[in-house]
Amino acid sequence: MERDQLDEQEWQSALRHADVLRRMPQRPSAADVADAMAELAVSRATLFRWLKRYRVEERATALISRKPGRRAGIDAFDPTLKAIVDRNITTFYATPEKPTLTRLWKRISADCRVSELAPPSIRRLKGYLATFDTEAMTRRREGKARADAQFLALPGELSAQHPLQIVQIDHTKVDVTVVDPIERQPIGRPILTIAIDVYTRMVLGFYLSLEAPSVTSVALCLTHAIVDKTRWLQDRGISLDWPTSGLPECIHVDNGAEFHARAFKRGCDDHNIAVSYRPPGTPRFGGHVERLIGTMMGAVHMLPGTHFSNVLDKGDYDPEARAVMTMRELEAWLALEIIAYHSDLHRGIGRPPGAAWNEAISGRPPRQVREPLAFLIDFLPFEPRVLRRTGIHINNICYWSDGFAPWIGRCSDKVLVKYDPRDLHRVFVKLGENYIMVPTRNSGRPAITLWEQKAALRVQRARGRREIDEETIFQTIAAQRALVDQAIQETTQARRLRARRAHLQEIPALPASAPADEPVIALPHFPVEVWE
Missing domain, CATH: 1.10.10 (Arc Repressor Mutant, subunit A)
Incomplete structure (x- = not known):
């Protein structure tokens, strides 16, 4: 007291x-x-x-005069009854199923009846439960995260003194279903990998993928974070400014396997980037990126095809039926959302992140990458391939360079081939000590992503083709881009067209002499993505 x-x-x-x-x-x-x-x-x-x-x-x-009643530390029951009560509390009440006090009392009463003992009153049992450690009981009934949120003291915070001193990177599943770019059918929820600067709260870069988090997604997010984004924004039809670029001093991450991969560690060591790991099972140590993810997912809930956190909010909403956005469209939408976030007041720093960044780098320019392409190559996924007389074959695409000529027939081992999943119009082949950039054998073909290539392969396999035809892959991608303009309008048109066709099937066939011209829908060309 x-x-x-x-x-x-x-x-x-x-x-x-x-x-x-x-x-x-x-x-x-x-x-x-x-x-x-x-x-x-x-x-x-x-x-x-x-x-x-x-x-x-x-x-x-x-x-001081003590209040009347049973004092703490004095057992409320005789030993036999206490053993029954403690056993039921440990094995039944203190479990993740979170039984109610009434159900605990009924179980204890049943055991007391078997042992011919008088059961305690529910009021007395409630008082006895109050003598147990509240934090330990919450941890056993509701889990470590809930116990930490309620009882864990947080005396300090992660802070930085200048831009890019500490950068946090994390992943999350986006709360929206995307559609494939060919048939506009739902293909699932993508994974977002995102990086934030702790000092200014600026979003440095991000990467969307349909694959599970990996060293590749981390590398591509990091590469997007360190390079100038002017060309990247122009390729997506965005004329606004996203000024961040430069190498971080330290990357603060959790203990995911992708952050412990040898390629990630070696790439960071090579570029003098320290890697700091949070203590296991402590998401609070990544609070800056966690709050950013929460902000982004809150915005995503405005999109068609969004997912809700519980059944009551969802109601009869069907995310798959409402989904209209492709990966590329979602990527552009997120970029615009991030640019707006940079211009809004951030309560943590008391000013917009964009203003904080511009002021900070004016007095301390960040360390820039001399060769962004070489930085990217250091982190890219790779596969060993045989160097044939026709070139390199990977992802069912053939690549050729005149630089192969001196190595044809003289390269007994497989060569290392690195590729960027966002841009398959070129690969990087290691010959000797150096990498050479190798384009596709047919230079007139547009740049495609790995996801577009996989979607094209799925279409071919669905049609029963057993052999993969490279020419058809690119024809499929070209046809897909000719059919895609604005996600919502095109999806609506496709559904209306199917509904019309279904209706026409119910109408008796026209006489042979009657004209039956099929309507033709002309759509604008979809811009080609070239990542650089």
Whole structure:
């Protein structure tokens, strides 16, 4: 009990009692006891009870009058009944299923009936539960995350003194279903890998993928973060500014396998980037990127095909049926959302992140990458391939360079081929100590992504083709881009067209002499993505 919680009169009385007890010798004589009893106006039993309590705690508050009732530390049940109660609390109540107090009382009552004991009242049982450690009980019933959120003290915070000193990277599943770019059918929820600067709260870069988080997604997100984004934005028809670029000093990440991959560590070491890992099972140490992800996912809930956090919010909403956006369209939408985020007031720093970034780098320009392409190659996925007389074959596409000529027939081992999943119009082949950039054998073909290539292969396999035809792959991609313009309008047109055709099937066939021209829909050309 704290000093300021006590009544002043009661506190002064406790101080007076403590002063008398303090003066009593360790082995008081009969005269000492009589004098103390007279001074305190208490019985001999009360005097010695107070003396014992004071000498145990050596504090005046030990002499404060205690409230009536059972004191902490005193068991509420006899040993046999206590064993039954404790067993049910441990094996039944303190479990993730979170049984109610009433169900616990019923189980204890049933066991007491078998043992011919009188069960405790539910009120008495509730009081006994209150003597257990609340944090430990919450941890067992509701999990570590809930217990940490309720009881864990957070005396400090992760902070930085300048831009790019600490960069946090993390992944999340986006709360929206995307459609494939060919048939506009749902293909699932993509994974977002995103990087944030702790000092300015600027989003440095991101990467969307339909694959599970990997060292590749981390590398592509990091590459997007360090390079100038002017060309990247222009390729997506965005004329706004996203000014971040430069190498980070330290990357702060969780303990995912992708962050412990040898390629990731070596790439960071090679470019003098430190890697700092959060303690296992402590997402609070990544609070900056976690809050950013929450902000982005809150915005995503405005999109068609969004997913809700619970069944009540979802209602009869069908995300797959409502989905209209392709990966590329979602990528452009997220870029615009991030640019708007940079211009809005950030409560954590008290100003817009964009303003904080521009001011900070004016006095401390970030360390830039001399060769962004070489930086990217250091982190790209790779596969060994045989160098044939026709070139390199990977992802069912053939690549050729005149630089292969001196190596044809003289390269007994497989060569290392690195590729960018966002741009398959070129690969990087290691010959000797150097990499050479190798384009597709047919230079007139457009750049395609790995996801577009896989979608084209799925279409071919669905049509029963057993052999993969490279020419058809590119024809499929070209046809796909000719059919895609604006996601919502095109999806609506496709659904209306199917509905018309289904309706026409119910109408009797026209006479042979009647004209039956089929309508033709002309769509604008979809811009080609070239990542650089």
